[in-house]
Amino acid sequence: MAEYIESLQLLAEKFGRLEGVGKKTAMRMAFSVLELEPEDAQAFAKAILDAKEKIHLCPICQNLTDREVCSICADENRDHSVICVVTDARTVIAMEKVRDFDGVYHVLHGLISPMNGITPDQLKIKELLARVGNGDVGEVIVATNPTVEGEATAMYLSKLLRPLGIRVTRLAYGVPVGADLEYADEITLFRALEGRREV
Amino acid sequence: MAEYIESLQLLAEKFGRLEGVGKKTAMRMAFSVLELEPEDAQAFAKAILDAKEKIHLCPICQNLTDREVCSICADENRDHSVICVVTDARTVIAMEKVRDFDGVYHVLHGLISPMNGITPDQLKIKELLARVGNGDVGEVIVATNPTVEGEATAMYLSKLLRPLGIRVTRLAYGVPVGADLEYADEITLFRALEGRREV
Numbered sequence: 001m002a003e004y005i006e007s008l009q010l011l012a013e014k015f016g017r018l019e020g021v022g023k024k025t026a027m028r029m030a031f032s033v034l035e036l037e038p039e040d041a042q043a044f045a046k047a048i049l050d051a052k053e054k055i056h057l058c059p060i061c062q063n064l065t066d067r068e069v070c071s072i073c074a075d076e077n078r079d080h081s082v083i084c085v086v087t088d089a090r091t092v093i094a095m096e097k098v099r100d101f102d103g104v105y106h107v108l109h110g111l112i113s114p115m116n117g118i119t120p121d122q123l124k125i126k127e128l129l130a131r132v133g134n135g136d137v138g139e140v141i142v143a144t145n146p147t148v149e150g151e152a153t154a155m156y157l158s159k160l161l162r163p164l165g166i167r168v169t170r171l172a173y174g175v176p177v178g179a180d181l182e183y184a185d186e187i188t189l190f191r192a193l194e195g196r197r198e199v
Numbered sequence: 200m201a202e203y204i205e206s207l208q209l210l211a212e213k214f215g216r217l218e219g220v221g222k223k224t225a226m227r228m229a230f231s232v233l234e235l236e237p238e239d240a241q242a243f244a245k246a247i248l249d250a251k252e253k254i255h256l257c258p259i260c261q262n263l264t265d266r267e268v269c270s271i272c273a274d275e276n277r278d279h280s281v282i283c284v285v286t287d288a289r290t291v292i293a294m295e296k297v298r299d300f301d302g303v304y305h306v307l308h309g310l311i312s313p314m315n316g317i318t319p320d321q322l323k324i325k326e327l328l329a330r331v332g333n334g335d336v337g338e339v340i341v342a343t344n345p346t347v348e349g350e351a352t353a354m355y356l357s358k359l360l361r362p363l364g365i366r367v368t369r370l371a372y373g374v375p376v377g378a379d380l381e382y383a384d385e386i387t388l389f390r391a392l393e394g395r396r397e398v
Contacts, residue, residue, distance in 0.1 A: 005265050011250040014243040018231040020224075031289060032217040033247055034254055034263065040216065041251040045244035047210040048232055052240040054206045055233055064233065066204050090230060 008034070060131070062107040062124040064089045072104055079103045081138045085128065085157060087111055087150070091143060103141070106131065111149035112156055120156060128157075132166055139167040146173060207233070259330070261306040261323040263288045271303055278302045280337045284327065284356060286310055286349070290342060302340070305330065310348035311355055319355060327356075331365055338366040345372060 008030050016026035033041060057063070058070035065071070072078060072092075082103030086092055092105050108123045131137065140161055144150035158168040173191035175184050184192075207229050215225035232240060256262070257269035264270070271277060271291075281302030285291055291304050307322045330336065339360055343349035357367040372390035374383050383391075 005254060005263060007246070007250045007253045007265055008263065011246040014239075014246045017235065017239065017243075018228045019234075020227060020231075025219075027292075028219060028289075029217045030250065032219075033250060035218075036216065036251070038251060040213075041247055044213040044216075045247045047206070047213045048240055048244045048247075051206045051210040051229065051232060052235070052237060055204060064204060064207065066206055088230075090227075093226075 057107075061105045062109060062127055063092055063105055064107075077102070081136055082141065083128070083131065083137055083139070084141045084143050086143050087145065087153075095143065103139075106140075108144075108153070111144060111147075112153045113149045123153075125157070125160070129160070132161060132164060137166060139169060141169050141171070143171050146171075256306075260304045261308060261326055262291055262304055263306075276301070280335055281340065282327070282330065282336055282338070283340045283342050285342050286344065286352075294342065302338075305339075307343075307352070310343060310346075311352045312348045322352075324356070324359070328359070331360060331363060336365060338368060340368045340370070342370050345370075 011033060012023075012026040012030035014026075015021055015029045016023060021029070033044070036044065054066040055064050056066075058065045058067075058073055060069055060073040063070050063072070067074070079102050083106050084095060084101060084103055085106045085108060086095065087108055087110065089107055092107065095101055095105070106124070106128050108125065108128075110118055110123050112118060112120055112123065128140075132140065140157065142154040142157055144153050154170055161168050172195055173188065174195055175181060175188060175192045181189070210232060211222075211225045211229035213225075214220055214228045215222060220228070232243070235243065253265040254263050255265075257264045257266075257272055259268055259272040262269050262271065266273070278301050282305050283294060283300060283302055284305045284307060285294065286307055286309065288306055291306065294300055294304070305323070305327050307324065307327075309317055309322050311317060311319055311322065327339075331339065339356065341353040341356055343352050353369055360367050371394055372387065373394055374380060374387060374391045380388070
């Protein structure tokens with residue numbers, strides 16, 4: 001029985017520590033590891049250690065990188081006067097897929113959330129202020145999630161940056177492309193109506 | 200951008216090799232590893248290597264174990280004359296949770312599936328025959344899934360074992376406890392009706 005196999009239990013427990021992995025999934029993954037070829041299992045273990053060792057935060061935008069400065073901040077073809085502020089590194093990936101944004105990013109690593117004890121000083125806001133402080137930044141696009149925390153953080157940043165003469169914008173609200181209006185919630189519909197544009 | 204962070208990509212790819220882990224989940228897990236404490240990441244890598252190294256098949260029942268003989272086969276309080284044949288090690292865990300079964304197990308490590316090129320000789324059937332060959336086994340309960348492959352394997356085992364004077368049984372079909380009859384499929388209902396018992 002797996003409950004008696006200590007090393008399997010231990011491995012499942014490690015998988016269970018990852019975000020969004022429940023007990024059953026963790027156990028399934030642990031079993032899956034046993035089915036790997038020995039060299040694949042070794043490569044897996046090495047990949048964990050390598051990723052932990054090599055990846056750190058970009059000193060400019062606070063995004064994850066394995067270089068001194070991340071590839072986006074180092075890219076001279078991008079518009080460094082427009083900063084898109086995001087919650088985490090994953091949002092950067094999502095935004096980059098749009099391919100239409102050629103500015104740079106700033107990763108906050110969280111959202112202001114008094115309920116969870118997360119205050120502005122725990123986020124990378126000081127670093128953002130330092131970046132806009134040198135005067136080259138014209139616009140900050142706040143691309144936080146449309147949730148209470150996302151809104152609060154956007155509000156906070158807006159109050160902080162507007163006095164410095166910086167244009168602070170927010171992603172548009174509306175019905176998602178391809179969505180069925182019948183199933184859209186009222187608040188989204190209200191926002192979509194409010195933000196309607198001439199066609 | 201994560202696409203450019205080679206070690207993160209590599210780690211996500213390793214997670215993606217595990218059963219049931221898609222591309223997005225794998226990337227989320229890789230990010231999750233970055234959030235671990237360094238010592239936890241090291242323990243994770245070690246757990247993978249340890250599990251691979253220590254766990255092997257029990258020479259008797261073919262279940263996974265880290266001992267010479269698995270704890271169930273080594274347990275003298277269990278009834279070694281009743282063997283429950285299961286597809287994989289995970290089913291053993293599920294069966295053990297019932298707590299009412301005190302026989303032993305035999306893990307086939309797969310099901311007969313000509314469509315997928317899996318023939319009886321690729322399963323641990325020889326090992327099962329060797330076990331029942333010594334004459335101490337009275338009953339073999341085939342606990343394979345109620346699927347085409349599960350049925351075919353049960354049929355095959357029955358034809359193989361019955362001539363040796365061994366009672367071959369199968370788990371009962373019926374409506375799952377707590378299910379709504381309205382949503383049960385016809386075949387299940389038919390089987391439940393067929394297997395009806397006096398109350």
